Amino acid sequence: MGRSYAYLRRQIVPLEDAKIGVMTHAFNYGTACFEGIRANWNEEKRQAFIFRPREHYERLTQSAHILQMETGHTVEEMVSLTVDLVARAGYEQDVYVRPMVYKSSEELGVRLHGLEDDLLIFVTPFGAYLDLDKGSRCCTSSWRRVDDTGIPARAKITGIYINSAFAKSEAVLDGYDEAIMLNHDGHVSEGSGENIFLVDRDRKVLITPDPAQNILEGITRSSVIQIAADELGYATVERSIDRTELYTADEVFMTGTAAHVSSITEVDRRLVGGGEIGPITRELQRVYFEAITGRNAKYMDWCVPVPVAVGA
Numbered sequence: 001m002g003r004s005y006a007y008l009r010r011q012i013v014p015l016e017d018a019k020i021g022v023m024t025h026a027f028n029y030g031t032a033c034f035e036g037i038r039a040n041w042n043e044e045k046r047q048a049f050i051f052r053p054r055e056h057y058e059r060l061t062q063s064a065h066i067l068q069m070e071t072g073h074t075v076e077e078m079v080s081l082t083v084d085l086v087a088r089a090g091y092e093q094d095v096y097v098r099p100m101v102y103k104s105s106e107e108l109g110v111r112l113h114g115l116e117d118d119l120l121i122f123v124t125p126f127g128a129y130l131d132l133d134k135g136s137r138c139c140t141s142s143w144r145r146v147d148d149t150g151i152p153a154r155a156k157i158t159g160i161y162i163n164s165a166f167a168k169s170e171a172v173l174d175g176y177d178e179a180i181m182l183n184h185d186g187h188v189s190e191g192s193g194e195n196i197f198l199v200d201r202d203r204k205v206l207i208t209p210d211p212a213q214n215i216l217e218g219i220t221r222s223s224v225i226q227i228a229a230d231e232l233g234y235a236t237v238e239r240s241i242d243r244t245e246l247y248t249a250d251e252v253f254m255t256g257t258a259a260h261v262s263s264i265t266e267v268d269r270r271l272v273g274g275g276e277i278g279p280i281t282r283e284l285q286r287v288y289f290e291a292i293t294g295r296n297a298k299y300m301d302w303c304v305p306v307p308v309a310v311g312a
């Protein structure tokens with residue numbers, strides 16, 4: 001059940017008709033920025049809830065600005081387009097929404113200026129990304145995180161994901177689930193598509209790299225910081241983190257729209273917290289899943305409900 005649609009060149013079309021030409025600037029040079037948004041299916045209410053789409057579209061607008069582009073739409077317009085696309089698709093499962101602002105001119109020549117842009121959005125079914133029940137095994141990558149002086153990680157730029165892809169493939173082909181990337185100075189930055197947190201249960205704090213550590217400032221990251229404070233009385237310290245702090249933390253977890261809140265139970269062949277999913281990670285996961293599926297009244301303003309399918 002369900003059929004995917006896309007928004008392209010200011011029109012909604014069936015996904016299979018949403019095509020771009022081979023000379024498109026973004027395809028040749030990676031000159032695009034994007035978002036990943038989840039619409040989470042709530043079986044009791046038989047309805048999908050889109051998680052924090054405004055924050056995602058605000059970040060998209062900022063990423064586009066860094067690349068000298070405009071989304072051409074207000075945040076509210078992009079949110080309502082997203083609601084429309086998810087409703088039309090009619091999937092009764094979790095879906096992923098991929099908005100992208102890209103240099104659409106079919107023209108060669110490396111630059112940012114003097115090119116046309118377009119906003120595209122598509123919707124596709126998408127389940128779990130990392131194993132939520134078991135926890136993941138990570139390695140620190142031999143690939144260093146790109147620096148703000150080269151490609152700014154705070155912008156979600158398509159071309160930057162080569163850096164993530166190098167790290168992810170190295171990790172998976174070496175038998176791990178995910179990579180942890182370090183900065184050039186050797187401090188912890190983030191996963192290939194996730195932010196990272198350490199838990200200090202004695203001091204009742206979460207520790208996570210600050211925004212100057214070449215991270216994407218995740219929307220899941222900020223949601224978890226708030227949940228930890230509200231539900232557990234845990235403050236979050238944002239600072240630079242040594243690689244070996246990962247080995248001695250009580251718990252380590254990653255956050256991201258795709259990865260949700262995922263426990264990291266091993267880093268560089270050292271078990272973290274005995275190799276089990278820790279109690280703080282479990283509690284954060286529990287509240288986070290209630291929040292993203294529209295099942296926790298306290299966090300309902302993070303969700304945009306999708307009207308029941310219009311029968312497209």
Ligand code: PMP
Nearest residue numbers: 193194195216218219220256257
């Ligand atoms: N870092 C990177 C490199 C990512 O790709 C993502 C996923 N968008 C994140 C962090 C987490 O961001 P968010 O929680 O907003 O999905």
